[in-house]
Amino acid sequence: MTKKEQLDIKAFGLSTGLIWGLYLMFLGWSASLGWGVPIVYAISTLYFGYTPGFIGGIIGGVWGFVDAGVAGALFAFLYNWLTTKLKNKKKK
Known part of the structure; x- marks a missing residue:
């Protein structure tokens, strides 16, 4: 699997954390x-x-930032791991 096909774990975790954290912050204010x-x-x-x-x-x-950041990083890690395993299985 090439690097292009994988998710950047750190970037995905930060972006999901930022989106959910900002949503919760503005929801609390509203x-x-x-x-x-x-x-x-x-x-x-x-x-x-x-x-x-x-x-x-x-x-x-x-x-929200911490919770969704960890969940997003875990999701990206599992996605990368599973796609690597499935691609290797197809090659055999």
Whole structure:
């Protein structure tokens, strides 16, 4: 398998973490205005300290960045590993 066909684990982890972290941060901030409050409270069962408001949005953003960053890196690693194994199996 060539390097072009593989996912960059670090870049994929950072990008998924950044997207989810920013989403949670802006969702927490918008919930302080009354939009999406039930969603924030549902997600707060997973992320300690995540509440509607400025500080709660930042806490949720940090939690989301770490959580999705690790999950994205794990996904990219497994994708690369599985595609390498499947390509090697086809060659035999």
